[in-house]
Amino acid sequence: MTNVARLPGAFEQYWDWQSHAACREADSGLFFHPPGERNPAHDDRDAAAKAVCARCPVRVACLDHALRTREPYGVWGGLSEEERAAALRVRRRGLAARSRIAA
Structure with a gap:
């Protein structure tokens, strides 16, 4: 379980959401794969x-x-590493396209 008590007070608003997360009661190993984990286990x-x-x-x-x-x-916010990387690629392409249109 994440202990947010040690987070800096000035930035508490950026981290407060963590205290409401469903994963706080789960084993963190569920969200991070061990080395070598493959296929069905992964x-x-x-x-x-x-x-x-x-x-x-x-x-x-x-x-x-x-x-x-x-x-x-x-896994963060329901997306795996690969899924987040794909989302970022889509976001970058969208930003690039908008900047070309604005130019």
């Missing part, structure tokens, strides 16, 4: 982590944090 663990995310009241804030900080590991 897929089953990801699915279980995403099931926790699906019922989480702060899923959007969690995903936003993971995308903004380019979180490289684990």
